[in-house]
Amino acid sequence: MSWTRISALALRYTLLYKRSVPRMIELFFWPTMDLLVWGYVTLYLQRLYATAQSPSAGMGAITFLLGAMIFWDILYRAQQGVTLSFLEDVWTRNLLNVFVAPIRIEEFILATYLVGIVRIGVTLVALIGLAWLLYQFNLLAMGFALIPLFINLLLMGWAMGMITTGLIMRWGQAVEALAWGVPFLVQPLAAVFYPVDVLPRWVQPISHALPATHVFEGMRQVLAGGPFPTAHLLWAFGLNVAYLVLAAWWFRRMYERARDKGLLAKLGTQ
Amino acid sequence: MSEPVVEVKHLRKEFDGTVAVADVSFCVGRGEIVGLLGPNGAGKTTTLQVLLGLTTHTSGTVRMFGKELRSHRVEILQRCNFSSAYAALPTNLRVWENLRLFARLYGVRDSAAKLGFLLELFEIKHLKDKVTGHLSAGESTRVNLCKALCNDPELLLLDEPTASLDPDIADKVRRILRQIQREKGISMIYTSHNMREVEAVCDRVVFLHKGMVIAEGKPQQIIDRFQRSSLEEVFITVARSGDVLDGSGTNTG
Ligand SMILES: Nc1ncnc2c1ncn2[C@@H]1O[C@H](COP(=O)(O)OP(=O)(O)OP(=O)(O)O)[C@@H](O)[C@H]1O
Numbered sequence: 001m002s003w004t005r006i007s008a009l010a011l012r013y014t015l016l017y018k019r020s021v022p023r024m025i026e027l028f029f030w031p032t033m034d035l036l037v038w039g040y041v042t043l044y045l046q047r048l049y050a051t052a053q054s055p056s057a058g059m060g061a062i063t064f065l066l067g068a069m070i071f072w073d074i075l076y077r078a079q080q081g082v083t084l085s086f087l088e089d090v091w092t093r094n095l096l097n098v099f100v101a102p103i104r105i106e107e108f109i110l111a112t113y114l115v116g117i118v119r120i121g122v123t124l125v126a127l128i129g130l131a132w133l134l135y136q137f138n139l140l141a142m143g144f145a146l147i148p149l150f151i152n153l154l155l156m157g158w159a160m161g162m163i164t165t166g167l168i169m170r171w172g173q174a175v176e177a178l179a180w181g182v183p184f185l186v187q188p189l190a191a192v193f194y195p196v197d198v199l200p201r202w203v204q205p206i207s208h209a210l211p212a213t214h215v216f217e218g219m220r221q222v223l224a225g226g227p228f229p230t231a232h233l234l235w236a237f238g239l240n241v242a243y244l245v246l247a248a249w250w251f252r253r254m255y256e257r258a259r260d261k262g263l264l265a266k267l268g269t270q
Numbered sequence: 271m272s273e274p275v276v277e278v279k280h281l282r283k284e285f286d287g288t289v290a291v292a293d294v295s296f297c298v299g300r301g302e303i304v305g306l307l308g309p310n311g312a313g314k315t316t317t318l319q320v321l322l323g324l325t326t327h328t329s330g331t332v333r334m335f336g337k338e339l340r341s342h343r344v345e346i347l348q349r350c351n352f353s354s355a356y357a358a359l360p361t362n363l364r365v366w367e368n369l370r371l372f373a374r375l376y377g378v379r380d381s382a383a384k385l386g387f388l389l390e391l392f393e394i395k396h397l398k399d400k401v402t403g404h405l406s407a408g409e410s411t412r413v414n415l416c417k418a419l420c421n422d423p424e425l426l427l428l429d430e431p432t433a434s435l436d437p438d439i440a441d442k443v444r445r446i447l448r449q450i451q452r453e454k455g456i457s458m459i460y461t462s463h464n465m466r467e468v469e470a471v472c473d474r475v476v477f478l479h480k481g482m483v484i485a486e487g488k489p490q491q492i493i494d495r496f497q498r499s500s501l502e503e504v505f506i507t508v509a510r511s512g513d514v515l516d517g518s519g520t521n522t523g
């Protein structure tokens with residue numbers, strides 16, 4: 001054992017952080033996002049506990065958590081389907097070969113959408129099955145409302161995927177962490193594990209501007225035995241259309257910028 | 271000569287103030303192999319990237335198959351293909367999966383037969399089921415070339431295609447490219463730093479230096495014009511004194 005060698009190695013790995021903003025941000029980003037999400041979950045549970053008339057009231061919240069977990073995964077997989085497909089070509093230095101093939105950028109995007117659907121399909125079957133086996137939680141009992149809720153998560157996932165892919169296209173592998181970071185930046189705001197009104201009042205409008213928020217509110221409404229969440233779904237869908245148009249515009253712009261700066265070739269070969 | 275396959279006029283490409291290609295004009299005729307030569311940083315790769323639609327040009331016109339590149343990119347790319355020592359096929363797929371994938375992207379009919387023939391041609395049939403990432407550099411270069419020929423391209427763009435091949439295989443590859451060009455009348459644009467190879471393969475060369483064409487013609491013509499004994503000597507002369515020579519060797523052919 002040599003202290004010199006150990007410290008030399010330790011130095012080599014910490015020096016990385018000195019010059020890399022993404023690495024520094026990562027050091028704070030993930031723990032902070034986790035803290036926010038679990039902090040608000042705690043607030044929500046405390047509130048439930050304080051206002052509960054009977055011990056069984058807490059059970060509702062637990063069901064919400066399980067449902068939210070599974071719903072969240074749809075959003076996440078849809079986004080990853082788009083972004084990781086692109087990154088896959090970057091990592092394997094294949095981007096060049098794909099982009100010199102006679103493909104339109106729209107075709108590329110649609111293909112990544114399909115990948116998202118496949119990823120979701122596999123994950124959903126596994127999660128729904130496990131939740132039922134282990135916790136006797138039957139998500140399918142939510143009935144028909146599941147379908148429009150899922151579709152809206154899918155749409156928002158695609159929009160987020162295009163935005164993150166655009167960022168990576170333009171700023172390269174330095175911002176690769178955004179592929180995983182953006183969804184988790186959205187998570188505390190999208191009221192995934194707790195209702196919007198747990199959030200501070202000034203954050204609530206931001207939260208309501210996200211399609212996912214309305215999906216999760218709708219999910220909680222259905223899980224609590226409420227009526228079909230028409231208003232939530234209309235909001236989610238309207239916002240999703242706006243987000244998709246915006247994301248498509250952004251993605252195309254970043255693609256044109258990348259072509260102008262010769263970044264497609266650079267990303268594909270470095 | 272019939273209408274050129276590639277017609278580049280006053281091509282210019284700037285990257286945020288860096289001039290990668292200053293003013294380049296050249297043509298490639300049907301069935302012609304044109305070598306793009308020049309020192310590191312001369313603008314060869316950038317020129318190829320513009321022709322492939324990977325990079326948009328700042329000014330000038332690029333026409334391929336008689337069509338403007340900007341407005342007919344997909345249509346043009348359908349009739350081209352590309353191979354580079356620096357671009358890989360997905361490393362985590364098997365060779366055969368990769369080739370099938372690209373054949374599909376190019377809309378190749380009867381791709382199994384076509385790809386089988388190409389694997390045979392490049393003597394790599396035995397690698398069919400190997401994971402692409404496990405191939406040696408020379409093996410993957412040949413797989414890349416199979417991909418580059420899968421759609422029977424009318425124009426093949428090759429960026430240092432033989433960079434990692436051993437002399438024996440490099441020679442075979444050159445002969446195959448020559449043979450395909452003769453049989454099918456494919457046009458090619460070829461960059462290479464191996465001057466003997468360029469002399470052996472290219473019908474005509476375009477010499478770039480600092481983003482400008484400083485000489486153009488048949489390899490032998492250029493050797494004669496610069497009064498040297500080989501293209502390699504011409505290259506060294508040009509690379510070391512490109513500014514001085516500017517104009518002296520241009521457009522006399
Ligand atoms: N995406 C880019 N952004 C900024 N500058 C670039 C970019 N691509 C190329 N350049 C610059 O443009 C010039 C031409 O580069 P290019 O790659 O075309 O040269 P080349 O002739 O292919 O050289 P080599 O023989 O080394 O492959 C170089 O000075 C290079 O630094």
Ligand SMILES: [Mg+2]
Binds near residue numbers: 314315316
């Ligand atoms: Mg080059």
